[in-house]
Amino acid sequence: MEFVDIHSHILYGLDDGAKTIEDSVAMLELAASDGTTDIVATPHANGQYAFDPAVIDQRIAELSARAPIRIHRGCDFHLQFDNIQDALAHPDKYTVNHKGYLLVEFPDLRGCLTEGKTIREALDHGREALSGWLFVAISKGDEIPPGRIRRARGYHLIVPDVDVAIPLAILSARKRRGLTQAQVADTLGMSQQAYRKFEMPGKSNPTLRSLRRLSEVLGLELSLRAA
Numbered sequence: 249m250e251f252v253d254i255h256s257h258i259l260y261g262l263d264d265g266a267k268t269i270e271d272s273v274a275m276l277e278l279a280a281s282d283g284t285t286d287i288v289a290t291p292h293a294n295g296q297y298a299f300d301p302a303v304i305d306q307r308i309a310e311l312s313a314r315a316p317i318r319i320h321r322g323c324d325f326h327l328q329f330d331n332i333q334d335a336l337a338h339p340d341k342y343t344v345n346h347k348g349y350l351l352v353e354f355p356d357l358r359g360c361l362t363e364g365k366t367i368r369e370a371l372d373h374g375r376e377a378l379s380g381w382l383f384v385a386i387s388k389g390d391e392i393p394p395g396r397i398r399r400a401r402g403y404h405l406i407v408p409d410v411d412v413a414i415p416l417a418i419l420s421a422r423k424r425r426g427l428t429q430a431q432v433a434d435t436l437g438m439s440q441q442a443y444r445k446f447e448m449p450g451k452s453n454p455t456l457r458s459l460r461r462l463s464e465v466l467g468l469e470l471s472l473r474a475a
Contacts, residue, residue, distance in 0.1 A: 255324070258289050258311070259289045259311070276315045287320065288319075293324065327374070357393065378406055418468070424467075
């Protein structure tokens, strides 16, 4: 079976991936041994790591001479204001092989990434990827990093779908207060099984009355807006 890897940090000395050319070669050889035939090098483009196309092309040319697989040019694109403005001004600078696709990653959520042909499409796909990742993580009981809202000029906010956002908000608020599901259920005067549904994506459908009681018990701020 053959594979194409669209997300890697194999270019040495550019970000938090490979540090030396030996690291890069070892990573490429390992990928080849697992059946990868093509790999997209996606160094970070964010406030911490500079994205330099000339250096990237030089690294790819250097490694291609020693690599057992084909290396393609790409980018781990962070949705920051400066990046978005630059991508709009230079549409093929950050895309895979200077073509029509942009890779977007949520760095706090391991394995949560997506792509898009345009910035708008990347943002839409980003919301879908975020919602899907959180849906699975909550359902499996995995630990979820706390949400971070950065309102600075360099960041773009993406929120999950409402059927994920509501149970996540309830779950997070309960954990912040150090309460168990049984304790909250007892306070609300319901069974633990009934309360558990409030924290489950796809099954959480609280009424306005329930949301009001949950906000009182868990310290949530309830705000309703007309669409």
